[in-house]
Amino acid sequence: MSTFTGGSARNPHTGTIYRHTVSIVDTDHDDADTRALAEAIESILLGGDRTLSPNDLAERTGIDADYSRRLWRSMGFPITDDDAITLTDNDLAAMKRVKHALDLGVVSPATMTALARQTGQVFSQLAESEGNELFRVALSAVNDDPDGKDALVRLLADDLVPLIESMHSYVWRRQLAAYVARTVARYERSGTADVDVTVGFADISGYTSLSRHATESDLAGLLELFESVATDAVGAHDGRVVKLIGDAVLFTTAEPTAGVAIAAELLALWPADRPPVRAGLATGTVLRRVGDVFGPTVNIASRLTSLSRPNEVRVDEKTAAALVDRHRLVEQDPQDVRGYDGLRSWTLMSGP
Structure with a gap:
């Protein structure tokens, strides 16, 4: 024995x-x-x-x-x-x-x-x-x-x-x-915790097609890299990672400018020799439950991500209005997406 x-x-x-x-x-x-x-x-x-x-x-x-x-x-x-x-x-x-x-x-x-x-x-x-x-x-x-x-x-x-x-x-x-600090800050700004937030999605463009041919080890390495870069970018600009969903990240920030900074940094830090990343941002109220966020603002951010081209960041109307004096934006033609007809979007342009 x-x-x-x-x-x-x-x-x-x-x-x-x-x-x-x-x-x-x-x-x-x-x-x-x-x-x-x-x-x-x-x-x-x-x-x-x-x-x-x-x-x-x-x-x-x-x-x-x-x-x-x-x-x-x-x-x-x-x-x-x-x-x-x-x-x-x-x-x-x-x-x-x-x-x-x-x-x-x-x-x-x-x-x-x-x-x-x-x-x-x-x-x-x-x-x-x-x-x-x-x-x-x-x-x-x-x-x-x-x-x-x-x-x-x-x-x-x-x-x-x-x-x-x-x-x-x-x-x-x-x-x-950190949650207490964010909540107190929202109260100080508006007298209520139920205020607009900026919701961001980012994912690896072409991941579904890639996953059909890549080895399990290669996919695991790619996802580990994505999680590392995404969490670093979100943390650097006082955002919150809501969840990581395979090749995608969902995050929130208190201000549109912070959301854009996160998306821009994620794209900038992403290695050029890997499949490109894209992102979408929307601003509005959200329903919070079990640490997750729900509602139209989240849905729009997801739809904007799917409209984005590789290495591109798209934002909704409310986010664009908050960024117009600080960033160069190009309005895109309205597009019909699941749940939204004629969704308006703006592409964030790099440089002055």
């Missing part, structure tokens, strides 16, 4: 130190090693073994079982058997904090469910991306060095997982602080 001695990890909320040990029977079958490694990693991430059922959790916290089940499902975790041993002491501690907040009236049950759903959506994407990398590294270690599993598990427990967890907390706090 062999044993994974996975080191220890501290619960940041309770201070409890968990030590992770998973034993398996030695075998030549790779699946057994992989399963044991997965169990060791799960024990690290969940803070211990699964010892509680959903019914146990409801009984020990005083939260209604139906509401508890709804919370778990809102976060994306299916609860199909209320008596199955699927939960840990960390889950119990988290649910006790929820019960405490509900009892104090800090949040309503509906608000708590909405928060759970939003958090689940965001972290599901993070977990998919980060988990893919962790699992790739873990499988590589298992295949390359069967005797290196103990070291790998200790590395995860003592270094990698705490690093990722602390990064999540750090970035979340910085992003929340």
Whole structure:
């Protein structure tokens, strides 16, 4: 029998130190090693073994079982058997904090469910991306060095997982602080947070055609480069990346001039030997939900991007009006696009 001695990890909320040990029977079958490694990693991430059922959790916290089940499902975790041993002491501690907040009236049950759903959506994407990398590294270690599993598990427990967890907390706090600053600035300008914003789209022109012929490795490298250049350009001009969608980025700024600066910098920084980038900008009100933005302004920015030629930035009428004294613009013939007949647009020209 062999044993994974996975080191220890501290619960940041309770201070409890968990030590992770998973034993398996030695075998030549790779699946057994992989399963044991997965169990060791799960024990690290969940803070211990699964010892509680959903019914146990409801009984020990005083939260209604139906509401508890709804919370778990809102976060994306299916609860199909209320008596199955699927939960840990960390889950119990988290649910006790929820019960405490509900009892104090800090949040309503509906608000708590909405928060759970939003958090689940965001972290599901993070977990998919980060988990893919962790699992790739873990499988590589298992295949390359069967005797290196103990070291790998200790590395995860003592270094990698705490690093990722602390990064999540750090970035979340910085992003929340930035949101507060943006909201206060909007109030100071207009007395309300519901003011116009500039929405920008940018994508790689011809990406769909390229993807039919390029290798998976080439596409991955191109998308990584695009994400890097796009996020740098948005961050340099106090914008916010709403989301990255494959070969496209959706961003917002408080002012049209900042939106144009982002689009222009993205195009300027994009390597000339790569498929060209194009962008579209529109200004107006948006509906904000779960960190995303919706509404006609977003739709128009998307349509303008599709009208743009490679290495071109197009803007709508409201954006053009705000830029007319600072940038050279050329009005284009109105065009019919999906959802909009005779959409007017202006091309941003480089130079004075």
